[in-house]
Amino acid sequence: MLLVENRERVREEVVHLDLTRLQGRWKSIAGQRVAEFVIDGDQYVLRFGNGDTYEGTFSIDPSQRPRAMDMTITEGPERNRGKTALAIYQIDTDYLIWAPSEPGSNRRLCAFPPEGDRGTLCVVFHREDL
Numbered sequence: 001m002l003l004v005e006n007r008e009r010v011r012e013e014v015v016h017l018d019l020t021r022l023q024g025r026w027k028s029i030a031g032q033r034v035a036e037f038v039i040d041g042d043q044y045v046l047r048f049g050n051g052d053t054y055e056g057t058f059s060i061d062p063s064q065r066p067r068a069m070d071m072t073i074t075e076g077p078e079r080n081r082g083k084t085a086l087a088i089y090q091i092d093t094d095y096l097i098w099a100p101s102e103p104g105s106n107r108r109l110c111a112f113p114p115e116g117d118r119g120t121l122c123v124v125f126h127r128e129d130l
Helices: 002-022
Strands: 024-031 035-040 043-048 053-061 067-075 084-092 095-100 123-127
Touching (some): 035 123
Antiparallel strands (some): 024 035, 024 123, 035 043, 084 095
16 A cells, blocks of 8 residues: 555656746747747646647656657637647757657557658647746
8 A cells, every 4th residue: 555655646746847948938940830839737728839729738757658648628719619739859958859649549640750751740849937
């Protein structure tokens, strides 16, 4: 029982650490789309260069490989409202790599797409100074 409690405590600490690292404003520096990603607590706003804006809440599971992010869309294009996008992410200090599935899909990517893959959205962000 103690081992299970310790494992859960460690998992919660890792989630807290990644959530803390994700907070802030991120600007795209590479990938298929120009975007800005703002994370505040468990809420996000994702603005794409074409004008599409998505808002909602998210949860993460950094124990998955690659790390998993479930993004519930509460505001955005009507076709995606109320859906969840299953994303993967990698964070390293001031850089974030993010690749979502199509909203509503029950399949999460198992790896980041290779460079040049135009069929899968993948964006590299850099943290902006506030």
